Amino acid sequence: MDVSVILTYLPFLLKAAGWTILLSAISLVLGMLIGLGFTFMRLSTNRLLSRTAWTFVWLVRGTPMLMQVFAIYYWLPTVGILMPPLVAAIVSLSINAAAYYVDIFRAAILTVPRGLVEAGEAIGMRPWQIRWRIVLPLAVRPALPPSIGQAINAVKNTSLVSVISVQELTATSQAIYSSTYKIAEILGTASLIYLAITTVLAVLQSWLEERLGNYGAR
Amino acid sequence: MKPVIELDGIEKSYGSTRVLKGACLSVAEGEIVAVIGPSGAGKSSLLRVVNQLERHQGGELRIDGVRVEAGDTASLAALRRQVGMVFQQFNLWPHLSALQNVMEGPRTVLRLPRDESRARALALLERVGLGAHRDKFPAQLSGGQQQRVAIARALAMQPRVMLFDEATSALDPTLVQDVLDVMTALAADRMTMLVVTHEMRFAREVADRIVFMAGGEILEVAPPDVFFDHPIHPLARRFVASVSSHS
Numbered sequence: 001m002d003v004s005v006i007l008t009y010l011p012f013l014l015k016a017a018g019w020t021i022l023l024s025a026i027s028l029v030l031g032m033l034i035g036l037g038f039t040f041m042r043l044s045t046n047r048l049l050s051r052t053a054w055t056f057v058w059l060v061r062g063t064p065m066l067m068q069v070f071a072i073y074y075w076l077p078t079v080g081i082l083m084p085p086l087v088a089a090i091v092s093l094s095i096n097a098a099a100y101y102v103d104i105f106r107a108a109i110l111t112v113p114r115g116l117v118e119a120g121e122a123i124g125m126r127p128w129q130i131r132w133r134i135v136l137p138l139a140v141r142p143a144l145p146p147s148i149g150q151a152i153n154a155v156k157n158t159s160l161v162s163v164i165s166v167q168e169l170t171a172t173s174q175a176i177y178s179s180t181y182k183i184a185e186i187l188g189t190a191s192l193i194y195l196a197i198t199t200v201l202a203v204l205q206s207w208l209e210e211r212l213g214n215y216g217a218r
Numbered sequence: 219m220k221p222v223i224e225l226d227g228i229e230k231s232y233g234s235t236r237v238l239k240g241a242c243l244s245v246a247e248g249e250i251v252a253v254i255g256p257s258g259a260g261k262s263s264l265l266r267v268v269n270q271l272e273r274h275q276g277g278e279l280r281i282d283g284v285r286v287e288a289g290d291t292a293s294l295a296a297l298r299r300q301v302g303m304v305f306q307q308f309n310l311w312p313h314l315s316a317l318q319n320v321m322e323g324p325r326t327v328l329r330l331p332r333d334e335s336r337a338r339a340l341a342l343l344e345r346v347g348l349g350a351h352r353d354k355f356p357a358q359l360s361g362g363q364q365q366r367v368a369i370a371r372a373l374a375m376q377p378r379v380m381l382f383d384e385a386t387s388a389l390d391p392t393l394v395q396d397v398l399d400v401m402t403a404l405a406a407d408r409m410t411m412l413v414v415t416h417e418m419r420f421a422r423e424v425a426d427r428i429v430f431m432a433g434g435e436i437l438e439v440a441p442p443d444v445f446f447d448h449p450i451h452p453l454a455r456r457f458v459a460s461v462s463s464h465s
Contacts, residue, residue, distance in 0.1 A: 118271055119309035119368075123323040123375050124299035126291060133326060137313050215312050216355030 005182045006189050013186075016172035017193045023168055024155045024197070026090055031097025031154065032147075038098060039105040040131075053102060060099035066160050068092050073164040089161035089168075097154045104150060108143035109135055141213030148205040152198045159194075169193060222247050222282060222379050222410050223268055229276030230263055237263045239434040240277065245379070248408035252415055252425035252442075256457060259431040261414040265381050268412065269301040270294055282378065299327060302372030306384040308364040310356040316343060316367045317352040323375045335374075342370035346400050362393030366400055373404075380404065382413040418461045422446055430454045 042053035060068065072095075073088040083091065112135050120130040162171035173190040177183045223245040230238035237260045245251050253261045266272040267279060270286065279286040286297055310319050317339055324335035343349050346366035348359075356364050365385055372380060382401065386394045398420050405411060405424045415421055421428060421442060428445040430438040430453075437451045446462075449455045 113309075115305060115307050115309040116311055119305065119311065119371075121271060122269055122298055122301075122303040122305075123372065124295040124297075124327045125323075126295055129326050133322070134311055138311075213313070215357055217312075217357040 002182055002185055005180055006185050009176050009180075009186065010189070012172055012176065013169065013189055013193060016167060016169045017197070019167060020155070020158050020169040020194075021197060023089060023093060023158045023161070023166070024151075027093030027097055027158075028151055028154050030090070030094035032101055034094060034098035035101025036105060038102045039109070042102055042106055043109065057099045057102050060096055065092070065096050065157055066163065068096060069160055069164060085161075085164045085166045088164055089158075089166045093154060093157060093161065096157060097150060100150045100153070101147070104143055104146045105139065107146075108139040111142045112138045138213075144208055144212060145205060148201055148208075152201050155197050155201070156194065220247060220283070221245060221280075222249075223412065224280040224283075225264070225267070225277070226280070227277035228264070228267055228274045228279065230260075230267060230272060230274050237434050238267065238274070241431075241434075241436050243429060243436060243439070245410060245412055247378075247410055249427065250405045250411045250413065250425045251427050251429055252413045252421035253429045253431060254415065254418070254421055254457070255431035255437075258433075260434040261431050262383050263434075264431065265303075265383050265412060265414050268379075268381055269298050269303055271303075295327070299375055300378045301381060302375055302377035302379065303381045304365070304368050304372055304383065304385045306388050308356070308361070308368045308388070310364050310368055310371070312356050315353050315355055316348060316359065319356070319367055320370045320374050323371065327375065338374055339370070342373050343367070345373075345403075346370045347396070360393055361389045362396045365389065365397045369397075369400055369404075379410045379412065382411065382415065384414050384416065386415070386417055418446075430457065432457070 038053040038056055041049040042057070044050050069088070069092045072083075072092045073085065076082070116134055116138065117130055120134050125133070158168050159170035162168060162174065165171065167175075169190050173186050177186040180186070221244040223243070225241050225243045228238050228241040229236070241260070241264055243251075243264075253264060255261055263272055267274045268281075270279075273288055281297060281300060287293070310316075311322070314322065317336070320339035320342055321335045324330040324338055325332065328335075330338070340349065340352065343352050346369055348363055348366055348370070351359060351363060356367070359367065369385075385401070386397050389397065394417070398417060401411070401413070401420070402424050413421070413425065423442075425442055428438075428440055428442050429436055430445065430449070430451070432453045438445060438449065438454045445454070446458055449458045
């Protein structure tokens, strides 16, 4: 193993990791917001809204993310929607995460007992007030573990946008090993960096689980 | 006394099961009516039609003389502001403290200023004997305490009527009396109350009228002494016999 090549290229890898983190963070926030929107549609009594959301989840979850990246970057321009690689990357990562968050949020919302909703109805709260003041706060805790799990997936999925020349960690690693031929060293280091990022999320999960939503129980 | 609640031939079915078969009942202002009967009689359904947690499919419901239509959510919310409800399972919001549970209605529904909501909630918590527990979460309270917070939560809307749906049935026997005491005090203040209960002593001592239901029908309506001492309908006689053998 060639340690010197790792040391030489570590600054480049870390800078690329910065892009990976940025891409992950932006697409997670957007993905959660879009996912929440589709969750409301999915739970709506309006069949058109509900089916539109179901179809979105079905399409995005049912096809490889790599194909989605290609579709957004190479196919959308043929119908007049052109975007730079970084934007295409954010769009595809956000949409992909959103599709997974729909079912995570929906399942969490459905854990809130019907009686707590009825208690809101009984004092004359409007449906949207019940949703924002009762249902969503109580859905946070059950949504937490699968949400972090999906966040970890989102971090790893950023490696797929390397195919449209976004210089994140995987693309940068490929560029370095194709000129140095030190594949094991470079990809090994990159993997450890991915692991470090996802470890932060895993630790965050334990930390939040202890502090969030216990409401005096135990 | 003018009627606050009027049920006129209320019909309610779940699929092919008729749970309310043309129920008629009128509750006057300040009246305390206890609804009793075997389980599956339709008592809870009757109560839940009054605040429209269940929609009726036939007949007419009037609150303060105003006919309730299966209409938009705004008029539904307006109806429910007038009608407080206490549930068997308390249904306190677990993420809010006792005080916040009681403040929620004044704040969110009545849109009262924060100070005023807080003052009203504190006064009500005192009234149900839980002033010292205002900052506790529901999980930190006993069942009886939770139910008293739930009563305060309903009262915070200053409703015209209070509905009690087996409010003591989920409680540890030692905690039942505290809740009944609060309900008795409320009755003494002449709050209009429609109370589904299995507490026969409470029904006999506090209610002005007993409504006996079985099989989705109101079979007998009478003052407590008359009902318990001289039930007329065969099912009512059997029911009274079975509950008096327990006590």
